[in-house]
Structures are given as C-alpha cells and as structure tokens.
Amino acid sequence: VFDIRCRCHFITKSGRRGGLRHLLQLQILERIFDMGNGTPSKQKIKEITTKLSQHGQISESNVYNWFQNRRARSKRKQLVASSNNAESEVETEVDSLNEKTKPEIFHSQQSHPRPDDLCFQSTEINSELHFLGVLPNQRDDHLPGKMEVLGSYIHYDQAEDYGMAG
Amino acid sequence: VFDIRCRCHFITKSGRRGGLRHLLQLQILERIFDMGNGTPSKQKIKEITTKLSQHGQISESNVYNWFQNRRARSKRKQLVASSNNAESEVETEVDSLNEKTKPEIFHSQQSHPRPDDLCFQSTEINSELHFLGVLPNQRDDHLPGKMEVLGSYIHYDQAEDYGMAG
DNA sequence: TATGTATGAATGAATG
DNA sequence: CATTCATTCATACATA
Numbered sequence: 001v002f003d004i005r006c007r008c009h010f011i012t013k014s015g016r017r018g019g020l021r022h023l024l025q026l027q028i029l030e031r032i033f034d035m036g037n038g039t040p041s042k043q044k045i046k047e048i049t050t051k052l053s054q055h056g057q058i059s060e061s062n063v064y065n066w067f068q069n070r071r072a073r074s075k076r077k078q079l080v081a082s083s084n085n086a087e088s089e090v091e092t093e094v095d096s097l098n099e100k101t102k103p104e105i106f107h108s109q110q111s112h113p114r115p116d117d118l119c120f121q122s123t124e125i126n127s128e129l130h131f132l133g134v135l136p137n138q139r140d141d142h143l144p145g146k147m148e149v150l151g152s153y154i155h156y157d158q159a160e161d162y163g164m165a166g
Numbered sequence: 167v168f169d170i171r172c173r174c175h176f177i178t179k180s181g182r183r184g185g186l187r188h189l190l191q192l193q194i195l196e197r198i199f200d201m202g203n204g205t206p207s208k209q210k211i212k213e214i215t216t217k218l219s220q221h222g223q224i225s226e227s228n229v230y231n232w233f234q235n236r237r238a239r240s241k242r243k244q245l246v247a248s249s250n251n252a253e254s255e256v257e258t259e260v261d262s263l264n265e266k267t268k269p270e271i272f273h274s275q276q277s278h279p280r281p282d283d284l285c286f287q288s289t290e291i292n293s294e295l296h297f298l299g300v301l302p303n304q305r306d307d308h309l310p311g312k313m314e315v316l317g318s319y320i321h322y323d324q325a326e327d328y329g330m331a332g
Numbered sequence: 333t334a335t336g337t338a339t340g341a342a343t344g345a346a347t348g
Numbered sequence: 349c350a351t352t353c354a355t356t357c358a359t360a361c362a363t364a
Contacts (some may be wrong), residue, residue, distance in 0.1 A: 039352070065341055072354065073339085129197055131217050206350090231345060236349070239343085 022056040029066055039067045102124075188222040195232055205233040268315075 032040070032048060040048060042060075045067075049060045198206065198214060206229075214228045261311060 042351090060351095062340080066339090069339065069341080076354090110350080129194065131213065228344080232343095234349075235343065235345085 025052045026054045028052060028055075029063070029070070033067065033070050039064075039071055063067060190221045191218045194218060194221075195229070195236070199233065199236050205230070205237060218262060 028051065029048075036114050040063075044106050049058060049063045052058045052063065194217065195214070211226050211229050211233075215224060217231045218224045218229065
C-alpha cells in the first residue's frame with residue numbers, strides 16, 4: 001500500500017524523517033540551493049519538481065516551500081551567528097522569545113480554534129454583508145468540490161495608497 | 167456543506183490563528199471575495215474596513231493586502247492541493263497513521279538511520295542536476311512519467327503561485 | 333512526560 | 349498584479 005511512494009523515511013540532518021522528501025530529493029535540492037541562484041523561478045520550480053518526482057512524490061508547492069524556507073532559515077542563521085559575535089545586537093532573541101511575548105492584538109478566546117468551530121452558517125455572513133449594498137446577487141451556488149476562482153476582476157492602480165499604511 | 171468545509175480549510179488549514187484577523191472578519195472577507203469582483207475599489211475597501219472593525223482592529227491596508235494575497239494565491243492552488251491528496255488516497259490514509267505504523271524499513275535495524283548510511287556520492291547528485299543546465303531553453307509543458315501516476319495532478323502555468331498548495 | 337529542534341506550510345506585508 | 353520576504357504555526361521527532 002505504501003509502496004507507491006516510499007515516502008517511508010526521508011532523512012534530515014538528525015536522521016529523522018524530513019517531511020515528504022526522499023533523501024535523494026533533498027540532496028538535489030541542497031545542491032541547487034548551493035548554486036546560489038536564490039529561489040528558482042516558477043519555470044525552474046517545475047523543472048526541479050519534474051526531476052524530483054523521479055525519486056518520489058513531490059509537488060511544485062513542496063519545492064517552492066522548500067526553497068522559501070531554506071532561504072529564510074539560512075538567512076536567519078547568519079543573523080544569529082553574526083549577532084553572537086557582535087554584542088550590540090539586541091533583537092536577535094529570535095522567536096523563542098517572541099512566541100511568548102507577542103502582542104496578540106486580536107487575542108481570541110481560544111488559542112487554537114478548531115476547523116469545526118470555524119465553520120458557520122453562510123446565512124450569518126450574508127447578513128453581515130448587507131452593508132455593501134453592492135452585492136450583485138446572493139449566490140449560494142458554490143460549486144461543491146470546485147474552488148476555482150472566477151476569472152473576472154477589476155483592474156485599477158491603487159497600490160500606492162496602501163503601500164506604507166498599517 | 168463540503169464547500170464550507172473546504173473554505174474553512176482554505177482559511178485555516180489546521181485551525182490555526184488565521185493571521186491578524188478574527189475569524190468572523192475572515193469569513194466576511196471570503197464572502198466578498200467569492201463575489202468575484204476582484205480586489206475592491208478604494209471606496210469599497212473603506213466600507214469593508216469599517217464593517218470589519220466591528221469585529222476587531224483592522225486597517226484598510228490590512229484589507230487591501232488581504233485581497234491582493236487572496237487573489238494571488240487562489241489561482242489554482244486549491245486544485246493542486248486537492249490533487250496532491252487525491253493522487254494517493256492510499257497514501258493519504260496511511261499518511262496520518264503512517265507515523266505510528268510506519269513500515270519500519272529503517273526501523274527494523276536502527277531506531278534512527280544515520281545520514282552517513284543513507285548519503286550517497288555527490289557525483290550522482292551532479293548527474294542529477296544536469297537538467298538544470300538546459301532549463302532556460304527547455305520548455306516542458308507537461309510532467310513526465312511520474313506525474314502520469316499522479317493522475318489528477320493539475321499542471322498550471324508559470325503565472326502560478328504556490329502559497330496555498332501543499 | 334516535558335522540553336527543544338527541524339521542517340513543511342500558511343499568511344501578512346513588502347517589493348518589483 | 350506578480351514575486352519575494354519575514355513570521356509564525358503545527359507537527360514529528362530527539363532528548364532528558
């Protein structure tokens with residue numbers, strides 16, 4: 001059953017299963033990453049995914065995420081490392097501290113809402129939307145199982161207005 | 167019903183805090199987004215922000231960014247994500263159980279495999295990477311053999327984004 | 333059992 | 349609008 005993709009045991013530094021990737025895939029990814037070309041373009045992501053797929057199931061998303069994480073964490077390591085040398089850095093406490101002291105502006109009643117709790121009646125939301133008054137129609141014809149987004153949209157340039165706001 | 171659940175999954179895949187926003191705010195945003203009018207005009211942004219402010223602090227830039235991201239990430243993501251699951255119903259089932267009932271391929275002899283035991287020669291890796299050299303010129307529009315197995319994998323254009331997939 | 337770590341993933345915001 | 353970056357979450361696994 002699980003032979004299809006022996007996602008059975010993919011390794012990482014510490015020898016633990018490393019997510020969805022086969023060791024060989026990881027090696028390839030690392031190799032590409034070391035080439036220093038940064039996050040590959042989408043085209044390359046596809047190519048890489050295609051290649052890695054020969055060694056086990058892997059999606060373009062996986063590859064994309066891998067590079068994103070790999071890059072971000074590589075950068076952070078450098079920051080931490082450099083801060084250890086330079087005593088002037090203060091805010092390099094990193095997330096281990098942030099986790100506990102984060103503002104949590106929108107402190108919700110539950111720290112971990114369950115998906116089931118998140119589901120609600122669409123009627124409730126619709127009532128919330130009346131303010132728009134622009135509702136073309138109250139479509140309740142969501143296509144089950146099909147999440148595709150409608151292609152139409154309005155184009156305009158207003159990005160500048162929100163660029164720095166916050 | 168299925169639709170709702172999917173949306174919940176869309177918002178918070180595992181029930182985690184969905185960013186800076188209250189869930190109710192997210193639901194409203196989703197509903198507006200589903201109207202298919204694309205990113206709202208500046209005027210609409212204001213209205214929406216006003217409305218959402220009833221449920222918690224939120225700025226126009228927050229709303230604006232949300233729509234930008236929501237649209238950018240909803241290109242085809244959902245299809246890719248679901249196809250990844252559908253690809254291996256077998257594996258998906260095993261997946262959650264896999265952790266406890268793992269095949270023990272490596273476990274049978276060692277509690278945890280050592281990287282050294284599993285690593286292979288980089289020459290092999292290099293041979294795996296040759297394909298990168300022809301990337302710029304090579305334009306694969308379809309995924310090779312492996313994807314055939316994946317079956318329901320959806321190939322999408324290079325304008326795609328990977329934010330939600332996985 | 334409790335804590336720390338590594339990593340895939342989600343998302344807000346910034347940049348192009 | 350497309351891409352990229354930065355933060356954070358959830359989980360599996362390592363360790364005590």
